[in-house]
Amino acid sequence: MALLVMACAGAAVDHEALGDRAYANRNFADALVEYRLAVRQRTPPNPALRAKAGAAALHAGDLSAAVDEYRALAVEGGESRVLEAADGLEYVARAAAEADDRVALAAALMALRQVDAGRVLGTLALDLASAVSAETRPGDAVRVLPYAAAGAPDARRQDSLLYVYGNALSRVGRCADAIGVFEGVARRHREGVVLAPAQRDLARCALQLGRRALEEGQPTEAEGWFRRAAAGDDQDVVHRAAFLGLGDVLFARGDMVGAAEAYQRSLAGAEPGDSLAQVVAERLNAIGSGAGIIR
Template sequence: MRAFLPVVLLATGCSIAAADHERLGDRAYREGRFLDAVAEYRAAVKSGAKPRTWAKLGAAALHERDLGTAVEAFAALEAADATRASEAAAGLERVAIQAERGGPAELVHLAGAVRALRTVAPGRPLGRFALAPTTGLPASEALGALPAALASAEEGRTVDSLLVAYGTAQRVTTACEAATRTLKTVLRRSRDVGLRKTASVGMGTCALRLGLDAMDTEQTEAAERWFEQAVAAAGATPAGWRASIGLGDARLKQGDILGAAIAYQVVISAAGVPDSLTKMAAEKLNLLGGGGSPAPPEVLGR
């Protein structure tokens, strides 16, 4: 009995300390001293306070714009009392909204809030926040996170934004063939000018790379298809013009001299083409006129 008494006294002391800190936190909160309230509520939860104190800590942290503490508190609220999951999710949504308003400086907290929200309320629609957990991640990590974000996204534009991010991550990690399929889907689905432009640039870059790779391995028919896709996607850009030169090379390899000449001439006649590409196309066209063979396809920027 004597051995048990100190344990009882210790537990009682912790409960009293937690209650005292919670009361002090409540007073500070009422008086608008949110920094003090955060400190008191944190001391209370360390002393074994009830789950409600996590909710109070999250609310005080939001007022103080301490978004990291707010995310921690609302996530801990659900972990301590699963019946308060909806309350925790609502708190995390408030954190996400506040972080979004904070701009680039708060992206880490926006991503943290949305990741916690997925855990606290897995079926809750995320709307425009669906992309947040992948913000700033290396492409290889984003590839792992984006499928889950896509699965929970409901709004059309959110899905399209996620698809663009997924295709971009695939492109960066050199999964170019998969990236072109993803980005084609965006071009079929979306009418958003910004998303379509990003998807077109990514697809053009990937198709150009795949065309050049196919030429390196003497797969001229495949190369022609990739270059045609690159020209269609990239348009009047360096990637599009380089693809047009590649298209000429692929056609020439298949004996289509007229088709090759047309592809080279497109680059020579276009406005704003970099001098290096104009020179490359002109040299290849001149070789056609002289009956020679064009030089191997140089890879711009390689």
């Protein structure tokens, strides 16, 4: 019986050696399988095997597996392996960006933030930014752009990327988050090209949030959003619509003077046949008929 046990032990498969052989022969997918089997055999965990598995997964094009292995390397290897794990994750992120694999890219960037939050992405930030275009789905842009902005080479480029990030947030229905981004870009005045668009989109998001609050029966919150949307001297349709919303809030509260003032301001810049102006005229007539303010 003892001889049988010894024979079985001697016949145990050396998966690490098989993985090394497959890797040397550029059979990276097979190497990954063998390294993962070797990881299961080892107690305690062996960081060197994790590093080998991560490299095999990266070369095999299994980017999600590479993320898992490099993340595990950082956890199991401790501080001495953090830099190696972060380097591996950056390689994965670059490969994912080149392959337009947004799922793997998001996973790699998230793991990189967990492993080495202060890492400067350098040229990777530019690669990430260039991968975002008008055709990019907003959800993908939301996942990628914060990292691209964080690694931007200068303040102007950073604010330019942040503006695009805010725009993507608004397109996925996250105006409450987008407003903070737009406000930061507008406040810093570091990139003139996106300053006016940021202010315009800030007003648009505030208008949307004001309307939503009004529909949900929250007039006080709606008033705050409408006032933010109406801030400034612009007379475009967004600002005029914000004054209309503000007038509706004040009218419902019984503040006829305030409502009439807001409605009058929403007429500024209106052209003949303007549909918004027609709505405002109806509101003013209602005030005039009911309260004798507008004659």
